[in-house]
Amino acid sequence: MKLSTKIETFVAHFGEMGSRWGFNRTVGQMYALLMIYSRPLNADEISEMLSISRSNVSMGLKELQSWRLLKLTHYPGDRKEYYKTPDDIIEVARIVLEERHKREVAPTLTMLRDEIMREPVSEEGKYAQQRMTEIYELIDTVSKAVDELAALSPNDLRKMMKMGSSVASLFAFKDKLVGGKRDKAEEY
Amino acid sequence: MKLSTKIETFVAHFGEMGSRWGFNRTVGQMYALLMIYSRPLNADEISEMLSISRSNVSMGLKELQSWRLLKLTHYPGDRKEYYKTPDDIIEVARIVLEERHKREVAPTLTMLRDEIMREPVSEEGKYAQQRMTEIYELIDTVSKAVDELAALSPNDLRKMMKMGSSVASLFAFKDKLVGGKRDKAEEY
DNA sequence: TTGAATTTTCAGAAATTACTGAAAATTCAA
């Protein structure tokens, strides 16, 4: 089962980049393949297409499922499980944001809150506490904004994309979503 | 040179999380330490405080410098170099965003553009091309929005933070920055 | 039930990444 050059390039690239999203290379490749292949694939097909062992595919699928990033399908008369990604790419982005928030940002905020609460014992501790407060506020602010974006429906997000991407436009759109009114909407 | 508990917890946590930001554990620890320590530190001090070899510190500092994340200081009569982070934590966030965009997002967009251009030879390639176009548009949109945010001055961003963090508020703020006017500013 | 088909687990091997000590290179005061 030979992959087209287009797919091979895409898969290889996301394999390399995958680690930045919290996966290893093969898991990145697997997801990339599922994302651009026109039909759901079973584990054996993935194993063959990417030349990785069946057991590695099994572990990779398990990890991707723990990220809620896969959809399962079955075909009549075939006991194998077939995997695909959500049809809507925006849905994928939303899930990744949510999961990363849960896995990385939330624990960091908890740690910072705990340490900021604890009475500092030294001058050093006092300074550290101040700095942690600044860091807490920054992360909290940004993550709340991201939460809100992630909470918008894929459909709303798509409308936003069509409007253009400037921060100003994004905001203008949000206004419409929440029913706000503005003087100079035509500027955007 | 014993670290306070507060600093130790913070350093350990960012060591673990560091890999998500593109660094390894020790580089994450080093930056965490420099971020919350009240004064600039030299390489020997970092080495001792974190119990890592002097050469490892040297390599870590080099990497952090390639990310433009360090400021250098000197003290009269002392030949050692002293390192600290930008005073403003928002400046740190802005630089990380810019560097990650340059190192990860830009190459991905280039790859996608190239592959989308290339005429597909198979049905599979045709479908892949479609999907890549969707992905390209999403990444491009989001990254343009992030670029704009990163381009705002730390001072403007701080004002934004003080206003609160809802998307709506962010937009309202951007309006003020760009001189726009709105009916119901008092709602935010 | 049974057993063939399928998926999962996991111990060990392979590959990759991080770290160290020693040596080389650089810097700068005298």
Add this chain to the structure above:
DNA sequence: TTGAATTTTCAGTAATTTCTGAAAATTCAA
């Protein structure tokens, strides 16, 4: 200049992560 102080480099080692094959577990049609 010289040489002591300091920083960087890098080959080898250590630690970690990823991957595999074999075996165990699960599923389900007959």
